[in-house]
Amino acid sequence: MAGLFDEVTETLFANKTVLEEEYEPDTILEREDEIEEYKDALKDVLFGRNPSNVMLYGKAGVGKTAVTTYVLDELQQATREREQADTLYVHRHNCNDDTVFSAVRALVNQLLPEDEKQFPKKGLSTADAREELYAQLERVGGTHLVVLDEIDHLAEADDLLYELPRARANGHLDAARIGVIGISNNYTFRNQLSSKVKDTLREEEISFSTYDATELRTILYDRAEKALVDDGYTDGAVGKAAALAAQDTGSARQAIDLLRKGGEIAEREDAATIEDDHIDRAREEVKRGRLRDKIADQSLHARHVLEAVAHIEHNGDTPVRTKDVMKTYQRIADERGDDPLTTLKSIQNHLSDLQMLGFLIRHEVNKGQSGGYYYTHELDMEPDVVFEACNELDKEDAV
Numbered sequence: 001m002a003g004l005f006d007e008v009t010e011t012l013f014a015n016k017t018v019l020e021e022e023y024e025p026d027t028i029l030e031r032e033d034e035i036e037e038y039k040d041a042l043k044d045v046l047f048g049r050n051p052s053n054v055m056l057y058g059k060a061g062v063g064k065t066a067v068t069t070y071v072l073d074e075l076q077q078a079t080r081e082r083e084q085a086d087t088l089y090v091h092r093h094n095c096n097d098d099t100v101f102s103a104v105r106a107l108v109n110q111l112l113p114e115d116e117k118q119f120p121k122k123g124l125s126t127a128d129a130r131e132e133l134y135a136q137l138e139r140v141g142g143t144h145l146v147v148l149d150e151i152d153h154l155a156e157a158d159d160l161l162y163e164l165p166r167a168r169a170n171g172h173l174d175a176a177r178i179g180v181i182g183i184s185n186n187y188t189f190r191n192q193l194s195s196k197v198k199d200t201l202r203e204e205e206i207s208f209s210t211y212d213a214t215e216l217r218t219i220l221y222d223r224a225e226k227a228l229v230d231d232g233y234t235d236g237a238v239g240k241a242a243a244l245a246a247q248d249t250g251s252a253r254q255a256i257d258l259l260r261k262g263g264e265i266a267e268r269e270d271a272a273t274i275e276d277d278h279i280d281r282a283r284e285e286v287k288r289g290r291l292r293d294k295i296a297d298q299s300l301h302a303r304h305v306l307e308a309v310a311h312i313e314h315n316g317d318t319p320v321r322t323k324d325v326m327k328t329y330q331r332i333a334d335e336r337g338d339d340p341l342t343t344l345k346s347i348q349n350h351l352s353d354l355q356m357l358g359f360l361i362r363h364e365v366n367k368g369q370s371g372g373y374y375y376t377h378e379l380d381m382e383p384d385v386v387f388e389a390c391n392e393l394d395k396e397d398a399v
C-alpha cells in the first residue's frame with residue numbers, strides 16, 4: 001500500500017535550513033564597517049590585555065547577533081593561534097526580564113565543572129552569586145567575554161555593569177580578565193545608566209542601522225543560492241522580498257522569512273520557480289497572522305465589537321454609528337452565550353480602544369449648530385481576517 005508521505009518530494013529547496021532562524025551564516029555581508037569597529041574594540045584580547053566593553057545597538061533583525069557570532073568565532077580562532085593571547089571563553093546570556101541575580105547565576109552555571117551542582121536558585125544573595133562568579137572565573141583563568149543580549153531588559157543593569165568591568169581593579173580577579181558585550185534594541189539604554197556606570201564601562205558603541213533594499217538584496221541572493229535549487233527563484237522574487245522588507249522594517253530576518261514563506265507557497269502550488277507574486281502572498285499571510293495575534297490579545301467583548309463592525313463592513317454599511325454597532329454587537333454576544341454589555345458608553349470605549357490600536361477608523365460627523373456631532377466607524381482591514389481570527393478563537397475558547 002502506498003504510504004501517506006510517498007509523494008512528498010522537495011522541489012524548490014536544496015537546503016532549507018539556510019533560510020531558518022537557527023542558521024549561522026559563514027559570510028556576513030554589508031556590515032564591513034561594523035565588523036571593523038568590533039575588531040578594533042576586541043583586538044587587545046590577542047595580546048593578553050583587557051578587552052574593551054562593547055555595546056551594540058540596532059533594531060530587530062539587523063545582524064547584531066550574526067555579526068557577534070562571526071566576530072567572536074574569528075577571535076577565538078585567532079587567540080588559539082597567537083602565543084600572547086590567553087584562552088578565550090565566550091558566555092552568552094539573554095536578559096529578557098531577568099534580574100542581576102539570575103543573570104550572574106546563569107553565568108556561574110556555565111562556568112561550573114559538569115559534575116558540580118548548579119548554583120542554588122534561592123537562599124543566596126546577588127553578592128554571593130557574584131562572589132561565586134569571580135571564584136569560577138579565577139579557577140578557569142583566561143579571558144572571558146560575557147555577551148548579554150537584550151541587556152535593556154535586565155532589571156538593575158547598573159549593578160552588574162558597575163561591578164563586572166571593575167572586578168580586576170577591585171582585586172576580585174587576577175588570573176582572569178573579563179569584558180562585557182551588551183546588545184540592545186533600545187537606543188536610549190545608555191541614558192538610563194548612572195554616570196558612575198558610564199564612567200567605569202567606557203564602552204565602545206557600535207550601532208547597526210536598518211538595511212536598505214540593495215543591502216537586503218545582496219544578503220538574500222547569497223541565501224537563495226545556498227538554499228534553493230538552480231532556477232528555483234526569479235530576480236523579481238528576490239527583489240520583491242528585499243523591497244518589502246526594506247519598506248517595512250529594514251530587517252534581514254523579515255526578508256529571509258518572506259523568501260522562505262514564498263518558497264513554501266510556490267511549493268504548495270507545484271510551481272517550479274518562486275515568483276514575485278509568491279512573495280506578495282507570503283507577505284499577506286504574515287500580515288494576516290500578525291493581525292490574528294493582535295485580535296487574540298483583545299478581551300472577549302472587544303472582539304465581539306470588532307466582529308460587529310466587520311459584519312457591518314462586509315454588508316457594505318460602513319461608516320456606521322455607535323448605536324448601530326451596539327445592535328449587531330449584542331446579537332453576536334447573545335449568539336455566543338456571553339452576557340452583552342448594555343451601555344452605549346461601554347461600546348464607545350471599546351470602539352475608541354480599537355481605533356487607537358489601528359483596527360478601526362473613526363470619523364467625526366458634525367451636524368452643524370443644531371445637530372451637535374457624533375462618531376462613525378469603519379474597519380481598517382479586511383473583514384475576512386477578523387472573521388477568521390474570531391472563528392479560530394471561538395473554537396479555542398470552546399475547548
Ligand SMILES: Nc1ncnc2c1ncn2[C@@H]1O[C@H](COP(=O)(O)OP(=O)(O)OP(=O)(O)O)[C@@H](O)[C@H]1O
Nearest residue numbers: 025028029031059060061062063064065066252253
Ligand atoms: N549582514 C548579514 N549577512 C548575512 N545574514 C544576515 C546579516 N544580517 C542579518 N542576517 C541574518 O538575518 C537574521 C537576523 O539577524 P540577527 O539575528 O543577527 O539580528 P539581530 O540584530 O540580532 O536581531 P534581534 O535584535 O531580533 O536579535 C539571521 O538569520 C541572520 O543570520
